[in-house]
Amino acid sequence: MLILVFDTPEDRDKFIRIYETYEKTIYYTLCRYNLDSYTKEDLSQDINIILAEHLDDIDLNDYHKTRNYIITITRNYCLNYLRSKSRHPEDFLEDISESQTKLEDILDSLIIKEQLHQLAEEVHKLDDIYKSVLELKYIAGFSNDEIASVLKIKKKTVEMRLYRANLLLRKNLKGQGDV
């Protein structure tokens, strides 16, 4: 049985407050996936343990940021669980050539056009395995080691997914720029 571990009683109190505030948000997020009640309980427990381990990253004063943080972790944990259950091998990506993804041109295009939302759309189109590592890195602020631990994959795989996500985004943006 996994057990919650805290550094201090204050940390425990903080966790209880987080739990009381967001337990239904976690439950609602879990309900969006096709999970049986026991799996929901297991995943919820795992997610709470992850939250207890990252209390320092959680700002209780910023409801929306914390809500987004918790939903991101919950969603990605669920997706990763469902993916591991379906045992789908990681899709092989065709080589993405470096020349197609020159950062300089892409940045110009982005800044000039001020089309940040384009990049967000491209992020949205990414496969879940890439979106997960990006969200855990940029929203949850996890290190590669922590992402590997949450998604139960190797650190090398996390690095490879981040690298490929970057290349894919650059390639897709470059393609749009040409149009």
Added chain:
Amino acid sequence: MYKDLENEIWESLLRAAVIENSLNEIKDYPSEQEINRIVLPEHYKLRMRRMLKHYRYRKYAKLSLRYGKKIASVILLIMGFSFTLLLSFAEVRAACESVIIEIYDRYIRYSYTSDLSLENSPIHFGYVPEGYSMVEASFNGIDNYVIYQNAYGDTIELNYKTKKNTFLVDNEHYLIHEIHIGNDKGTFLESLDNRFPNILIWNAENDYFQLKSTLEKEEMLKIAKNLK
């Protein structure tokens, strides 16, 4: 330098894009009030409450782990020293040796012990397969044997004893079958290697018998059943 700056800008844009995308994805979430109206299942609540009850503080968890390791190490050391000390006594060494030998023997040998201690009268073959004649015999009333041989050098060797006996054979060369000779229980050791004969062992009244031959099982049983 410029490259680093570019990378930093890209990183910032990507972070902003990921956050924007994530916010877009939760746009369809119900409001806080609506989510708070959700009723959690009882079993779910119970499980979460149980989880909240069972927590540890890191320093105590670390302390428990550290002391646990120390206690285990001390126990192992004490056990090691005690065993070394005990081994200095000849009786303990002998006991250990016999245990090791017993375990070793159990896996490499088949053991058959007769429970006889009385003397008995000589035995005669009532049936001998065709072509065999007696070539050697010894009878001293306690430990007796008779050997029959045919023209090809095949032998039938009967040993019978009127005293308690233990028979050992490497079981890697034999398949072991339980058999009956009349009302007496016995064992047939079927050889798996041409270099070794089949062996039939049994007790009858006050005798222990051991019949060795390259003959088939049925033929050996027939000889055994016809001993007088």
